[in-house]
Amino acid sequence: MTxxxxxxxxxxxxxxxxxxxxxxxxxxxxxxFGLLGPNGAGKTTLISSLAGLVRPDxxxxxxxxxxxxxxxxxxxxxxxxxxxxxVFDPFFSVRETLKFQSxxxxxxxxxxxxxxxxxxxxxxxxxxxxxxxxxxGMKRRVMVAQALVHxxxxxxxxxxxxxxxxxxxxxxWAFIRRLNQDGHTIVLTTHYLEEAESLCSRIAMLKxxxxxxxxxxxxxxxxxxxxxxxxxxxxxxxxxxxxxAKATQSGGLWVLPFVDYSEIGVLVDALSAAxxxxxxxxxxxxxxxxxxxxxxxxxxx
Amino acid sequence: xxxxxxxGGFATLFYKELLRFWKVSFQTVAxxxxxxxxYLLIFSHVLEERVQVYGTLAYTAFLVPGLxxxxxxxxxxxxxxxxxxxxxxTGNIIFVLLPPISYREFYAAYVLAAIVRSVMVGVGVLxxxxxxxxxxxxxxxxxxxxxxxxxxxxxxxxxxxxIWADKFxxxxxxxxxxxxxxxxxxxxxxxxxxxxxxxxxxxxxxPVFYMIDGFRYGFFGVSDVSPWHSFAVAFFSLLVLAAxxxxxxxxxxxxxx
Ligand SMILES: Nc1ncnc2c1ncn2[C@@H]1O[C@H](COP(=O)(O)OP(=O)(O)O)[C@@H](O)[C@H]1O
Ligand SMILES: [Mg+2]
Numbered sequence: 001m002t003x004x005x006x007x008x009x010x011x012x013x014x015x016x017x018x019x020x021x022x023x024x025x026x027x028x029x030x031x032x033f034g035l036l037g038p039n040g041a042g043k044t045t046l047i048s049s050l051a052g053l054v055r056p057d058x059x060x061x062x063x064x065x066x067x068x069x070x071x072x073x074x075x076x077x078x079x080x081x082x083x084x085x086x087v088f089d090p091f092f093s094v095r096e097t098l099k100f101q102s103x104x105x106x107x108x109x110x111x112x113x114x115x116x117x118x119x120x121x122x123x124x125x126x127x128x129x130x131x132x133x134x135x136x137g138m139k140r141r142v143m144v145a146q147a148l149v150h151x152x153x154x155x156x157x158x159x160x161x162x163x164x165x166x167x168x169x170x171x172x173w174a175f176i177r178r179l180n181q182d183g184h185t186i187v188l189t190t191h192y193l194e195e196a197e198s199l200c201s202r203i204a205m206l207k208x209x210x211x212x213x214x215x216x217x218x219x220x221x222x223x224x225x226x227x228x229x230x231x232x233x234x235x236x237x238x239x240x241x242x243x244x245a246k247a248t249q250s251g252g253l254w255v256l257p258f259v260d261y262s263e264i265g266v267l268v269d270a271l272s273a274a275x276x277x278x279x280x281x282x283x284x285x286x287x288x289x290x291x292x293x294x295x296x297x298x299x300x301x
Numbered sequence: 302x303x304x305x306x307x308x309g310g311f312a313t314l315f316y317k318e319l320l321r322f323w324k325v326s327f328q329t330v331a332x333x334x335x336x337x338x339x340y341l342l343i344f345s346h347v348l349e350e351r352v353q354v355y356g357t358l359a360y361t362a363f364l365v366p367g368l369x370x371x372x373x374x375x376x377x378x379x380x381x382x383x384x385x386x387x388x389x390x391t392g393n394i395i396f397v398l399l400p401p402i403s404y405r406e407f408y409a410a411y412v413l414a415a416i417v418r419s420v421m422v423g424v425g426v427l428x429x430x431x432x433x434x435x436x437x438x439x440x441x442x443x444x445x446x447x448x449x450x451x452x453x454x455x456x457x458x459x460x461x462x463x464i465w466a467d468k469f470x471x472x473x474x475x476x477x478x479x480x481x482x483x484x485x486x487x488x489x490x491x492x493x494x495x496x497x498x499x500x501x502x503x504x505x506x507x508p509v510f511y512m513i514d515g516f517r518y519g520f521f522g523v524s525d526v527s528p529w530h531s532f533a534v535a536f537f538s539l540l541v542l543a544a545x546x547x548x549x550x551x552x553x554x555x556x557x558x
Contacts, residue, residue, distance in 0.1 A: 088391075
C-alpha cells in the first residue's frame with residue numbers, strides 16, 4: 001500500500017542553522033503518528049515542507065504517493081494541515097472562512113460537511129460570528145475545521161492543543177480519534193507527552209533536525225525506559241555496590257530500574273540481605289516523558 | 302452565491318479578493334473618488350481661466366482623463382499590495398498557500414481583482430466629473446484598453462511590492478518613492494509639451510506617461526504621442542511586469558521559504 005507520507009532524505013538549512021539534517025520517515029495509511037521533539041527540533045519545518053510552504057534544500061516528500069513539488073495539486077488535495085500559529089482572516093465569519101477554504105480546494109456546495117465539522121467541534125453556535133470576535137481556543141477550532149473542509153485522507157496537526165483549554169482538547173481528540181477510525185491518517189505534534197502516549201500508535205522523536213527515535217509507542221515505552229523502584233534509605237544504610245551501579249540518586253531519593261515485574265522480589269531480597277531499610281517505596285511505571293528525556297539525554301551525550 | 306458562481310481555487314480566490322475590498326468599499330472605492338473630485342475642484346478652479354491645452358481644450362476637460370487614470374493606477378496598486386501585505390503580516394496567507402492553487406492562478410486572482418477595483422474607481426471618478434465638465438468619448442475602445450492595461454500593470458506591481466515588503470512602512474516607501482512620482486510626473490495635470498525640453502525627455506522614459514496619454518487620446522482623439530506608440534509601451538510594460546511577478550511567484554519568493 002502507498003504510504004500516507006513518505007519523507008526521503010529531507011534537509012533544510014537556514015543560514016548556519018541546519019533545521020532538518022536528512023530526515024527519512026514513512027507514515028502508513030490509517031496510522032495515528034506522533035512527531036515529538038523539543039522546541040526548535042524541526043517539527044514545524046518538516047510539516048511545512050510536506051505542505052509545500054517550505055522548499056527543502058534536498059530530498060523529497062510525498063503525500064499518498066504524490067510528490068509535494070511535482071504533483072503539488074494532488075499532494076495538497078490529499079493533505080490537511082493545522083498550522084502551529086493561530087491565524088485568521090478578520091474580514092470574514094466562521095462560515096465564510098470555511099466556504100472560502102472549500103472553494104480553494106475546488107469544492108462547491110460543501111455546506112453539509114461544513115455543518116458536520118462545525119457540530120463536531122462545538123462551533124455551530126459561532127458559525128456566523130466574525131473571526132475577530134472569537135477567543136483563541138475558538139479560532140484554533142476554526143483552523144482545525146479549515147484543514148478538514150476537503151476531507152483530506154492525511155491530516156497533520158502542529159501543536160493543536162498548545163495553550164488551549166481542557167474542554168477543547170477533549171472535544172478535539174474525540175473528533176480526531178473518530179476521523180482516524182474512519183481511515184484518516186493522523187500526524188500530530190504536541191508538547192503534552194501524555195496526550196501523544198494515549199493517542200499515537202507510533203512515534204518519531206526529532207532532535208536538532210534528526211530522527212533520534214522511531215518506534216511504536218508500546219516498544220518505546222518497553223525498551224527505552226524501564227519500570228523503577230523508588231525509595232529512600234534509613235539513616236546510615238548504604239546500597240550494596242552491584243545495585244549502586246544500576247541505581248541513580250537525587251536528593252536522597254533512589255531510583256532503581258528494572259524491566260520485568262518478576263525482578264521486584266529479587267531486588268527487594270537483595271536490599272534486605274544487605275540490611276537496608278526501605279522508606280517511601282514506590283513502583284514507578286515508565287511513561288513517555290521518561291522515554292523522551294532518556295532519548296534526548298542520550299543524543300546530547 | 303460563492304457556490305453558484307465559482308468552483309475552482311482561482312475563482313474562489315478572485316471572488317474573495319473582490320469581497321475583501323467590497324466589504325470596505327467606503328474606503329476602497331468611495332474615498333478615492335472623493336480624492337479625485339477634490340483635485341478636480343481645486344485645479345480647475347485655479348487653472349481653468351488660464352490654461353488651455355491642445356489649442357482649444359478647456360483645462361478641466363483635459364484634467365479629467367488624467368485624474369481618472371491616476372485613480373485607476375493608484376487603486377490597482379493599492380488593492381493587490383495591501384491585500385498581500387495584510388495577509389502576510391497577519392499570517393493568514395497560509396490559507397491560500399496550502400490549497401492546490403497554482404502560482405498563475407494566484408497571480409490572475411490578485412491582478413484581476415485589482416483591475417476590477419481600479420475600474421470601479423475610474424468609473425466613479427468619471428461619473429462624478431460629469432458635474433464639472435461635459436465628457437466626450439472619441440475612441441471608447443482605447444479608453445477601455447488603457448484602463449485595463451494600466452490596472453494590470455499596477456496590479457502586478459502591487460503584487461510584487463506586497464510580496465517584497467515585510468512591513469507596512471516598506472510598502473509605504475514603495476508607494477511614496479515609486480508609485481507617486483511615476484504617476485504625478487506623467488502628465489496627469491499638464492500636457493508634457495508645456496514642459497521644458499529636458500523634462501519632456503525624462504517623461505518619455507516613464508511608462509505611466511504613455512498610459513495616461515493613450516487614455517486621454519481615447520477621450521479627445523488628440524495626444525502627445527500616437528496611441529499605438531503608447532499602446533506598445535504600455536503593453537510591453539505589462540508583459541515585463543507580468544513575467545517578473547510570475548517569476549517571483551513561481552520561485553515562491555518570500556512566500557514559500
Ligand atoms: N524561516 C526561518 N528562518 C530562520 N530560521 C528558521 C526559520 N524557520 C525555522 N527556523 C529555525 O529552524 C529550527 C527549527 O524550527 P521549527 O521547525 O519551528 O522547530 P519546532 O517546530 O520543532 O519547534 C529552529 O531553530 C528555528 O529557529
Ligand atoms: Mg513548531
